[in-house]
Every structure is written in C-alpha cells, then in structure tokens.
Amino acid sequence: MFEQPTIGRLLDYLAEVLRRATTTPDLRLPELVLPIESDxxxxxxLESDADANGPIGRVRRDAVVAGELSGLHTLFEQQVARTPDAIALIQDGRELTYAELDRRSNAVAWQLADLGVKPGQLVAVRVARGTEMVVAVLAVLKxxxxxxxxxxxxxxxxxxxMVQDAAAVALVGDDAALADRLNLRLVPVAGGDGDTRAKQAPPVRAAADDVAYCIYTSGSSGxxxxxxxxxxxxxxLVRHYLRTRRSLRTLQWTSFGFDVHVQEMFTTLASGAALVLIGEDDRYDPDAVVAALRDHGVQRLFMAFSPLTALLATMRRLPELPELREIVAGGEAMVLTHKVRDFLDAHxxxxxxxxxxxxxxxxxTTIHAVDPAEDRPSIGRPIDGVAVRLLDAALRPVPVGAVGEIHxxxxxxxxxxxxxxEETERAFxxxxxxxGxxxxxxRDLGRWRAxxxxxYLGRADDQVKIRGHRVEPGETEHxxxxQPxxxxxxxxxxSDPGGDTCLIGYVVLEDSDPAVLARxxxxxxxxxxxxxxxxxxxxxxxxxxxxxxxxxRSRLPEPEWLKP
Incomplete structure (x- = not known):
C-alpha cells in the first residue's frame, strides 16, 4: 500500500508531532503538522524556485533579446533572420515562407501603428482559421x-x-459588418500588401511585462x-521548449479561444518548423484530422485528452502516422485508454x-513524459522559470505526499x-x-509523489474541465x-456513459409544455x-x-440515459 520512503516519512512526522506537542503544548493542530526539516x-x-515576480510593471522596457525574456513575436522575428526561406505555414497545398509571413504581418502591423495603438491596448482578432489568423496575431503583437x-x-x-469589457480599440479581420456591429475600427487582414514599409516591423520595443493577449474564461457571475x-x-514556455524539445512540424488544431493555440503557434514558429493549418469544420472531422497529419508529415500534435481519446475511439482501425513524434495532451485529467495504449504501441x-x-x-507550468504502462500519469515537474507550491487554506506548505492546493x-x-x-486579489x-x-x-488539488x-487530484471548487475548457457551471446556470x-x-x-464530463441543467418552468425545453x-x-x-x-x-x-444536490434526479 505504501512505498518504503513514504512509511519512513510518516514515522518521522509522528515522532516530530509528538515532540512538538510535548515541548510546545499551545500549538494548534495545523502548526503541529507543518513540514519537518527534511521535507x-x-x-x-520539488517546487523549482524561480525568480520572484511582483506586480506587473514596465520595469524591463529594453529587455528584448539575448538571455532576457522578450516578446513572442521577437522569437519569431529571430527565426526569420535565421531561416527566411524555410516554410512557415502550410494550408491546403499552399505554403508561406518565414520571410513572406513576416512581410505580411508587418504590413498589417503598420496599419495598426497608423491608428495609434499602444502597448497595453487590446485589439480583437476575428478571421477564419488559417494563414490569416497567424498573420493577424503576429501583426497585433508587432x-x-x-x-x-x-x-x-x-x-x-x-x-x-468581450470587446466592450476589454475596451478593445480595433478589429483585425475580414468582416466590415461585424466590425460595425461591435463598434470597432476594422483593420483588413489582407490589407497593406503594397506597403513599402512592410520590409520592417514598426519600431516598437517589446518588453517582457507588456501584455501579449487576453483570454476569456468561464465566470461564476454569468x-x-x-x-x-x-x-x-x-x-x-517557448524558451523551455526550445531548450528541451526538438523542432517539429506541428498541426494547428486547437480552438482560437483556448490558450494552447499560443503554444502551438510559437513553439513551432520560434524553432524553424512548419505549422500545418486546417479549417474550422475539419477540426471536428476525424478523417480530415488524420489526413492532415498523414499527408503533411505532421510530427507534433497538441490536443486535449478527451478529444484525443474520442479521435482514436471513432476510428475503425488505428491510423498509421509514421512521422508523428509527439502528442501533447493537457487541459484535464489523463486516464490512458486501451486505444491510446494501442496507438502508442504501434508508434x-x-x-x-x-x-x-x-x-x-x-x-x-508542468510537463510529464508519459510511460504507456502508467495507469494515472502524473502532471510531471515544473518547467524552467516556474515555481509550484502546494499550500493549505492558510497558505502554509503541506508535507511531501499530503494533498494541497496547487499555487x-x-x-x-x-x-x-x-x-x-477584487477577483484578481483573491486569485493572485x-x-x-x-x-515580493x-x-x-x-483551485486545483495535488500532491507530490515519491x-x-x-x-493532479481534481478541483477544490465547482469548476470542471469539459473538452479541455475550464468551466464554471454557474455561468451556464446564470x-x-x-431565460423567459x-x-x-x-x-x-x-460523467456521461463514455466517461466524459458534461453539464446537466435542472429547470423549474412556468409552463410544462415539452416544447419549452427544446426552445x-x-x-x-x-x-x-x-x-x-x-x-x-x-x-x-x-x-x-x-x-x-x-x-x-444529492436529491436532484439522475437523467434517464445515465440509469443502468
């Protein structure tokens, strides 16, 4: 049941608790079980201490290159200088080199600069998945x-x-009517192609503490x-990848509203590899995803674990993907299925x-290389530059092996x-x-293994993970x-019959007409x-x-389709 180091640690704690209780009898219980010196x-x-980061401020305005953290786009620009003629993007048989991608994004960046956008301001991006999305992201950052x-x-x-809440100042996209409805100035993602300034980006210095993006997550207030x-x-994170992982051709599969798209994009474009792009509809077509992986020789796939298992489960036979070297999963607890193990055995x-x-x-923040023989893989060790602390409700460290909230x-x-x-103060x-x-x-619980x-041991609150997205049921409830x-x-x-997390709504209605539920x-x-x-x-x-x-909640009726 327990490994030898764990048994030894428990005995050490027992002895220390007895010593503390007898020598300092006025100690409270939480103080009696604080970590012992060896722990x-x-x-x-284990925590992998990193440099302290206090309140965000523009304190490193000139920290641009060479060993200091810089902007995401700076990493891309450095790669452009190294391999300008290498293929950066692939979509539907069309290819774009690093130099061409740089020029296109520079052209749009100059349009934004002409509008007077400044560091700290937010620019909305709404374009179809593909080349234009990458151009737009790079342009805003530049x-x-x-x-x-x-x-x-x-x-x-x-x-x-979102655009009102974030006080967005412009929209990079291709839909003028949408820009009008959102009351934003449109910057065409295909505009500026003839701008002679596009050989260089606008003369804006990127600082590590400048804002890169804003991602909206579920909120309990509705x-x-x-x-x-x-x-x-x-x-x-990208620098950690560059130090520890290979440069690999990557499929851009993740939703644009999920922050893993940043990881997909910049771990690829900062390393000289090609990013393979697929359309929105193709993301949900298992055959199209497998075809993109196979036909373009994709070597790395980022995918939350639920859609990954669903992708393999829908295939009558395991896909043959001889070029694939890494599958990067996250966003939810990982439980290896037979299909996943079979795929790894075949590859x-x-x-x-x-x-x-x-x-x-x-x-x-943490990464673990999974052994297919593991039943419940851990979430690994902290990456460079990140600290992970397990603390109790009073922000005291918990012993090795004990459950604490992940900070x-x-x-x-x-x-x-x-x-x-106020929410920022509570969470940070x-x-x-x-x-300092x-x-x-x-609000995630975890423990350090031997x-x-x-x-990872689940949530400390009502948030859940659905298809890789962190969800507050209270938002849907609100x-x-x-509704009328x-x-x-x-x-x-x-959990549905397949073991995936889903939401169930219970409603008290004014009208018992079944058509109300459909509406x-x-x-x-x-x-x-x-x-x-x-x-x-x-x-x-x-x-x-x-x-x-x-x-x-225990008296809420179970859905009929969940009953045995």
Missing amino acids: VEALRA SGAAYLPLDPGVPESRWAF NPKGVVVPHRGPVN PECRLFNEYGPTEASIV LGGAAVAQGYIGRP VADPGHP ARLYRS DGTLE VLAD GVVDAVVVAC LMLDLGKELPIYLVPADLIPIEELPLDDNGRLD
Whole structure:
C-alpha cells in the first residue's frame, strides 16, 4: 500500500508531532503538522524556485533579446533572420515562407501603428482559421498591442461583451459588418500588401511585462472574465521548449479561444518548423484530422485528452502516422485508454506528454513524459522559470505526499483579470515564503509523489474541465435562469456513459409544455459556447433544499440515459 520512503516519512512526522506537542503544548493542530526539516529541503527542490515576480510593471522596457525574456513575436522575428526561406505555414497545398509571413504581418502591423495603438491596448482578432489568423496575431503583437481572440465557436453576443469589457480599440479581420456591429475600427487582414514599409516591423520595443493577449474564461457571475497575460509567461514556455524539445512540424488544431493555440503557434514558429493549418469544420472531422497529419508529415500534435481519446475511439482501425513524434495532451485529467495504449504501441517513436497549466499561469507550468504502462500519469515537474507550491487554506506548505492546493509562481503568473480587481486579489496572492513574489491560486488539488512528480487530484471548487475548457457551471446556470419561462435553475457536472464530463441543467418552468425545453436548448446555443451548453435539461417541480435551506444536490434526479 505504501512505498518504503513514504512509511519512513510518516514515522518521522509522528515522532516530530509528538515532540512538538510535548515541548510546545499551545500549538494548534495545523502548526503541529507543518513540514519537518527534511521535507522543507525536499519541497525546495520539488517546487523549482524561480525568480520572484511582483506586480506587473514596465520595469524591463529594453529587455528584448539575448538571455532576457522578450516578446513572442521577437522569437519569431529571430527565426526569420535565421531561416527566411524555410516554410512557415502550410494550408491546403499552399505554403508561406518565414520571410513572406513576416512581410505580411508587418504590413498589417503598420496599419495598426497608423491608428495609434499602444502597448497595453487590446485589439480583437476575428478571421477564419488559417494563414490569416497567424498573420493577424503576429501583426497585433508587432504593433505593440495585445490581441483578444474571438473564437468562431462562440456566439456574437459573447464577442460583444468581450470587446466592450476589454475596451478593445480595433478589429483585425475580414468582416466590415461585424466590425460595425461591435463598434470597432476594422483593420483588413489582407490589407497593406503594397506597403513599402512592410520590409520592417514598426519600431516598437517589446518588453517582457507588456501584455501579449487576453483570454476569456468561464465566470461564476454569468459573464466570462478576461485573463491578461504578459509576454513573460508564454515566452518562458517557448524558451523551455526550445531548450528541451526538438523542432517539429506541428498541426494547428486547437480552438482560437483556448490558450494552447499560443503554444502551438510559437513553439513551432520560434524553432524553424512548419505549422500545418486546417479549417474550422475539419477540426471536428476525424478523417480530415488524420489526413492532415498523414499527408503533411505532421510530427507534433497538441490536443486535449478527451478529444484525443474520442479521435482514436471513432476510428475503425488505428491510423498509421509514421512521422508523428509527439502528442501533447493537457487541459484535464489523463486516464490512458486501451486505444491510446494501442496507438502508442504501434508508434514506438511517438511520445505522449501530459502537460498542466491554467490560463492564469501562461498555458503550461508542468510537463510529464508519459510511460504507456502508467495507469494515472502524473502532471510531471515544473518547467524552467516556474515555481509550484502546494499550500493549505492558510497558505502554509503541506508535507511531501499530503494533498494541497496547487499555487503557481515565477515567470508564468498572469497580470490578473481585466476590470476585476477584487477577483484578481483573491486569485493572485502574495507568496508567503518569498516576499515580493506573487502566486496564482489554481483551485486545483495535488500532491507530490515519491518519485518527485506532481499528481493532479481534481478541483477544490465547482469548476470542471469539459473538452479541455475550464468551466464554471454557474455561468451556464446564470444564463439558463435568465431565460423567459424559467422560474429557477441549477446546473451540475456529471460523467456521461463514455466517461466524459458534461453539464446537466435542472429547470423549474412556468409552463410544462415539452416544447419549452427544446426552445431553451436552442437559445442557450445562441448565447453560450458549445462546451457550456448542457447535454440535457431536466424539468423539476422545485429545487430540492436541505434543512438549512441550501440546495441539496444529492436529491436532484439522475437523467434517464445515465440509469443502468
């Protein structure tokens, strides 16, 4: 049941607790079980201490190159200088070199510069998946501004909230009517091709603490909240990849509204490899995804674990992908299925990586190379420049092997939530062991294993992961309860028959007409991303309450399709 080191540690703690209790009898229980001296040293090694990062400020304005963190686009520009004629993008048989991609993005960046955009301002990006999306992202960064991705899988009403909430100053895209509806100045992504200035980017210096992008995540109040991420964190991740991983041709599969698209794009374009692009519809077609992987000799695939297992499960026979060298999964707990193991057995040169990190900590903070024989792979060790601390509710360190909340520090820590100072203060806290440093409270639980890797143990709150997206059921609940004809509503997470997480909505209705449920599902689909729309709506007469008047979730009826 226990490994020998764990047994020894438990005995050491027992002896130390007895010593503390007898020598200092007024100590409280949490103080009695603080880490012993040997664990303090072990934790220091496990946590991978990084340089302290205090409040974000423009303190490194000239930190651009050579050993210092710079801008994401700077990493791309450095690669352009090294390999201008190498292929950067591949889409539908068309190729674009690094130099051509640089010129196209420079041309759009000059249009933004002519508008007067400045560091710290946000520019919305809404273009079809493909070459134009990469051009637009690079252009905004080259202009000195930060980009706000408008995911095509999200309703326009949500885009309208985001651009207003983030105070976006322009829209890079190809839809003038959309720009008018969002009340933004349109900067055409295909414009500026004849601009003679496009040989060079606008003369904007990129600093590590300048904002790179803003990603909106689910919020319990009913509205999403924007996470403001400076260049420092994602650049640190890309540099880690450049030091530890090979340059590999990569498929750009991830949703534009999911921050892993940053990792896909810049780990590739900073290394001299090619990024293979597929359309929005093709992302959901297993045959199209496999064809893109095979036909273009893709070597690296980033994909959340649920769609990865679904992709393999839908194939009648395992795809043959001899060029594939890495599958990078994350976004949710990893449980290896027979299909995944069979694929890895058939592709011995392909490695599976389990990566962990919330948007508030710049995409990825820990990485683990998975052994296919593992039942429940860990989330690995902290990457360079990142600190991981397991703390209790009072922000005290927990012993090795004990469960604590994962707190993330170092270069990865985001600036905070845009326009939400109170939520930022609650989520981004002072590091008690390192004055001046900040930690992000992930609300994820974990423990250090005996082998020195971090085990993920689920959420400390009601947030769940659905298709790789971190979701607050309360956001769906808020929107559902606000619909006409709904008296009351609650939304809970559960596992469907396939083992995937989904949302179930329980509604108290004014009208018992079954057609109301169908209308509600349609209306929710217009207001929420697909991953926030419940898999089922169940009408009930009233919400079950306990003796204290609080919702008794245990008495909510189980969906018929979940009953054995």
